[in-house]
Amino acid sequence: MKITYLAYTQQPDKSTRLSVVSYDEWKQIVQENHMLPTEKRRYFITDCFQDTGTLDCMVIETSYEEYRKWNRERMASKRNRNLGQKICILSLNTYRKDSQDCVALEDVLQADDHTERKMIDKVQLEALQKELEDWRPWGVFLLELYLAGEHRNCVPMLVRKYKVSPQTARKYKRQFEKFLKKFFGGVSF
Incomplete structure (x- = not known):
């Protein structure tokens, strides 16, 4: 040298x-x-x-x-x-020896896990929650009810929680559904 x-x-x-x-x-x-x-x-x-x-x-x-x-x-x-030196990079075409079959990593990763779709859904849900917080005080509460499958029972819950009349609660529900349609670009509920 x-x-x-x-x-x-x-x-x-x-x-x-x-x-x-x-x-x-x-x-x-x-x-x-x-x-x-x-x-x-x-x-x-x-x-x-x-x-x-x-x-x-x-x-x-x-x-x-x-x-x-x-x-x-x-x-x-x-x-x-x-x-x-601390990581190992494997090609998705690499085969792993299963009990009886040789299976490509690509097939295993795609078969069970939809990680990308889950992450997109999570980010979209967080964005929706933020928009609802800024929109109306009862928006996030209605979203939680809808996600829990309680969209049919949400009017009495709104009446109790926000101390409004049933007519006002139904109006809130219609406004919420209209907001969701606008947010998701015309998807029907």
């Missing part, structure tokens, strides 16, 4: 240019960095590549912004490698 150190050095014409430095010069820069404030430090990135069967590494001085970008990418890559 060959390591090359590149650092900004001052040239005879007073300009600074990226030049090859020795390991000792680079080590001295790094040691001096520890005593400097963050904004005056010098930052280095490492770039390694395979060249004609040998690994070549370059330690290159760069700006703080470039160093931060490089370090973010390096840390994300490291996290992904570490997490990748």
Whole structure:
């Protein structure tokens, strides 16, 4: 493995240019960095590549912004490698040995579980509850009754809970059903 150190050095014409430095010069820069404030430090990135069967590494001085970008990418890559060691990825076409049959994972996962549909229903129900809370104080109560299968008995329950007349409770029920039709886009109940 060959390591090359590149650092900004001052040239005879007073300009600074990226030049090859020795390991000792680079080590001295790094040691001096520890005593400097963050904004005056010098930052280095490492770039390694395979060249004609040998690994070549370059330690290159760069700006703080470039160093931060490089370090973010390096840390994300490291996290992904570490997490990748903890998981096992299986293709849905993989067959699992059942008692007598070989069954594809895809068939097992799709046969019993409708997770996607359940999640969509849950999100839709939460959105409906939020809309009903904003709409009327008795909207969520009527939804709970409907979900419990008590839509035929909801008028007397509304009368007792909200202390309204049966006629007003029936009006609430009609308004609720109209709201549901509008929310679900014309589905009949």
